[in-house]
Structure formats: C-alpha cells, structure tokens
Amino acid sequence: MRKVLNAITVDVEDWFHICNIETILPPSEWDRCESRVEKNVTKILEILSKHRVFGTFFVLGYVARRLPEVIKMIAEEGHEIASHGFGHTQVYKMTPDEFNRDLTRSKRVIQEVTGGQVLGYRAPEWSIRRGRGNSLWALPILAANGFRYDSSIAPLRIIGIPSASRKPYTIQTDHGKIEEFPPLVKNTWVGNVPIGGGWGLRVFPYGMIRKAMGELNCQGIPAVIFLHPSEFDPDPPKIPLPVSKRFVCHGKIKSTEERLERLMVDFPFGAIREIYGDSL
Numbered sequence: 001m002r003k004v005l006n007a008i009t010v011d012v013e014d015w016f017h018i019c020n021i022e023t024i025l026p027p028s029e030w031d032r033c034e035s036r037v038e039k040n041v042t043k044i045l046e047i048l049s050k051h052r053v054f055g056t057f058f059v060l061g062y063v064a065r066r067l068p069e070v071i072k073m074i075a076e077e078g079h080e081i082a083s084h085g086f087g088h089t090q091v092y093k094m095t096p097d098e099f100n101r102d103l104t105r106s107k108r109v110i111q112e113v114t115g116g117q118v119l120g121y122r123a124p125e126w127s128i129r130r131g132r133g134n135s136l137w138a139l140p141i142l143a144a145n146g147f148r149y150d151s152s153i154a155p156l157r158i159i160g161i162p163s164a165s166r167k168p169y170t171i172q173t174d175h176g177k178i179e180e181f182p183p184l185v186k187n188t189w190v191g192n193v194p195i196g197g198g199w200g201l202r203v204f205p206y207g208m209i210r211k212a213m214g215e216l217n218c219q220g221i222p223a224v225i226f227l228h229p230s231e232f233d234p235d236p237p238k239i240p241l242p243v244s245k246r247f248v249c250h251g252k253i254k255s256t257e258e259r260l261e262r263l264m265v266d267f268p269f270g271a272i273r274e275i276y277g278d279s280l
C-alpha cells in the first residue's frame with residue numbers, strides 16, 4: 001500500500017500575533033515589539049531539514065513586509081509559501097471588502113519577496129465559519145483571487161464548524177472550486193478536540209495523536225499538523241495575557257519540539273502543494 005503523505009504546516013507569525021488581545025497590545029505597537037520569528041523559524045527549518053521534509057508555511061503579510069529575508073530563507077530551502085492574511089484579523093471581523101484587501105495585500109507582499117505563486121490560505125484562528133459570525137463568503141473571494149486551497153475551517157466547537165468534515169474536501173464557489181484542508185482533530189465524547197497543533201499537540205498524549213493519524217492514513221487520508229514559531233520559544237517576552245490565553249499560547253511549550261521530532265520519525269510528511277500534486 002502506498003504511504004499517505006501528511007501535511008506539515010507552519011503559521012509564520014510573531015509571538016505578539018495573538019487574536020483578541022488588542023486592548024493589551026494593539027497592532028499599532030507591533031513595530032515596537034522585538035521580533036523572534038527568525039530565531040524560532042530557524043529551529044523549525046533545522047528539524048525539517050534533518051528529516052528531509054518540505055512543509056507549507058502560511059506567512060503573515062506583516063511578517064513578510066518586516067522580515068523579507070526570513071521568508072526568502074524559507075522559500076530558498078524549498079518549502080511552499082502560502083498566505084496567513086496580512087494583519088492577523090479574524091475573517092468574521094472583516095467585511096468582504098476588508099477581507100479582499102487584507103488577502104490581496106498579503107499575496108502581493110509575499111509574491112514580491114519570493115517571486116513564487118501563492119496558492120493556499122489559512123485564516124487567523126480558523127475564522128472561516130458559519131452560524132454566528134458567518135464568514136463562508138470568504139471562500140469565493142479566495143477562488144476569485146487565484147487561491148486553490150484553504151486550511152481555515154476547523155471541525156471544532158467555538159472557533160470552527162463542529163460538523164465540518166475531518167477529511168480534505170472540495171468546495172464549489174461562484175468563482176471556482178477550493179480544496180479545503182482541515183487540521184487534525186480527534187472525535188471524543190465531548191466533541192472534536194484539536195490534537196494536530198497548538199495546545200492540543202503539546203498536551204494530549206503522543207500515543208493518542210499517533211493513533212488518530214494512523215487511523216486517517218489507513219483510510220488513505222492525509223492529516224494536517226500545524227505549528228507556530230512561538231511554540232519553539234521556551235522563554236517568550238511576557239505580556240499580561242488572560243489565564244486561558246496563557247495556557248493556549250505557552251502551556252507545556254517545551255513539548256512542541258519533541259512532538260515534532262517524533263512525528264517526523266513516525267509518519268511521512270510534505271507540503272500541501274506536494275500532496276495535491278498536479279490536481280491542484
């Protein structure tokens with residue numbers, strides 16, 4: 001049986017790109033904050049290089065503008081560069097016009113830096129969703145701007161669409177189709193839990209994550225793992241975050257590197273573009 005290639009993805013943002021902390025650290029202060037992206041991205045690149053794996057890096061336009069050399073370094077190592085938007089605003093907080101501007105600005109900045117095509121998008125905090133704060137209108141805007149795939153719909157309560165598929169699927173829009181690539185979650189008695197990245201990847205037992213990925217792969221389905229540079233930073237700058245954010249951002253932070261190393265040994269990984277191949 002052919003081995004299934006899983007997606008390793010990184011949201012390239014800085015330690016202060018945390019949603020809903022505008023009152024603690026407004027975007028107008030970002031330029032004054034120390035950037036720790038380069039150091040942390042370098043660690044991720046070293047691990048991927050050691051395992052000869054190429055990944056997909058969803059780059060925030062703000063980071064591409066401030067640190068173009070870091071994005072060039074990622075691209076020159078052969079990784080896929082995709083978009084994480086420009087200003088790290090959740091999609092449902094923008095109007096369709098504002099989203100269109102944020103999206104095209106990020107794509108333009110990234111393409112100026114790398115000279116390559118940008119085919120994929122991931123919204124900050126999985127913010128393409130339905131119901132309260134419906135933002136599914138973003139999908140045709142992505143297609144109209146030449147994006148071929150999206151990784152913004154998490155099959156999760158509160159921040160996502162709990163009933164959304166846990167497998168990759170195709171969405172038809174008025175401007176063409178979009179391939180949707182959801183993050184790895186595990187179905188439990190309390191609903192789906194995020195085990196493919198963030199606090200979930202750090203906190204849940206590794207055996208549980210490996211089993212969930214193995215089960216998907218047995219069905220021929222790739223899993224999506226997602227990482228953030230700040231999760232490779234054991235001593236980030238301190239700001240007065242609410243307790244819940246402190247846990248989400250920093251809880252068991254040292255385990256990310258160990259989890260990534262184990263995943264790299266246990267499963268084959270690649271970039272999303274590599275997984276889709278010519279069908280994208």
Ligand SMILES: [Zn+2]
Pocket residue numbers: 011013017084088123124125
């Ligand atoms: Zn983000």
